[in-house]
Amino acid sequence: MARIALVTGGQRGIGAAISESLQAAGRKVVATYAGNDAAAKAFTERTGIPCYKFDVADFAQCEAAVRRIEAEVGPIEILVNNAGITRDATMRKLTREMWDVVIDTNLGSCFNMCKLVWEGMIARKFGRIVNIGSINGQAGQYGQVNYAAAKSGIHGFTKALALEGARFNVTVNTVAPGYVDTEMVRAVPEDVLQKIIARIPVGRLGRAEDVARGVVFLTADEADFITGATLSINGGQHMY
Numbered sequence: 001m002a003r004i005a006l007v008t009g010g011q012r013g014i015g016a017a018i019s020e021s022l023q024a025a026g027r028k029v030v031a032t033y034a035g036n037d038a039a040a041k042a043f044t045e046r047t048g049i050p051c052y053k054f055d056v057a058d059f060a061q062c063e064a065a066v067r068r069i070e071a072e073v074g075p076i077e078i079l080v081n082n083a084g085i086t087r088d089a090t091m092r093k094l095t096r097e098m099w100d101v102v103i104d105t106n107l108g109s110c111f112n113m114c115k116l117v118w119e120g121m122i123a124r125k126f127g128r129i130v131n132i133g134s135i136n137g138q139a140g141q142y143g144q145v146n147y148a149a150a151k152s153g154i155h156g157f158t159k160a161l162a163l164e165g166a167r168f169n170v171t172v173n174t175v176a177p178g179y180v181d182t183e184m185v186r187a188v189p190e191d192v193l194q195k196i197i198a199r200i201p202v203g204r205l206g207r208a209e210d211v212a213r214g215v216v217f218l219t220a221d222e223a224d225f226i227t228g229a230t231l232s233i234n235g236g237q238h239m240y
Helices: 011-025 037-047 059-072 096-122 135-139 147-169 190-198 210-216
Strands: 003-005 027-031 052-053 077-080 127-132 170-177 230-233
Touching: 003 011, 011 027, 011 037, 011 077, 027 037, 037 052, 037 059, 052 059, 059 096, 059 230, 096 127, 096 147, 096 170, 127 147, 127 210, 135 147, 135 170, 135 230, 147 170, 170 210, 210 230
Parallel strands: 003 027, 003 077, 027 052, 077 127, 127 170, 170 230
Antiparallel strands: none
């Protein structure tokens, strides 16, 4: 029977590539989303992957959604914490609200979702969790104190939780993408984009599929000896 994989923010960009790649690898995939009903409907119609709408930063909403998914689809054996947002500003302009919403969505959601699937994974003695970090959580980025802090926090969260799950065959790893060819990255001015590409040794932006392949690898049954690791997928831009 196909293992059930839940991908937060799994219906657009990198998340969509992860969802589709896991599906192609034989997983039964469920995606989550926060806002765009039309885009979620179109994704489901195109791929057959069901989408559930809830706020990953809200523990009560996560709890209700996980219960519903497990009742309708089955026990979650693979979790990919991909959902994330940006609210960029320098410290002089960064507000507490901008700080809180990024920390709660990008880092707090990892706690919310892991907490809700953890006991089931431990009981079944199988689980694969991948948290999506970022090159900017490893190296920092101007104007992203909140985002860099959240993504950096994911690395410590991953390592600590990996220690708890190791003897139960529950692995916890991080994938840290570099600059990937998504709508968000393509929205930056062309001159800035070219400067970014110039700093990537392989000479191009990443593709969403590059990240997805790493997630598929780390969530395989056979990847049981890899835990607490960070897989950097950044074209050599930051070697960490």
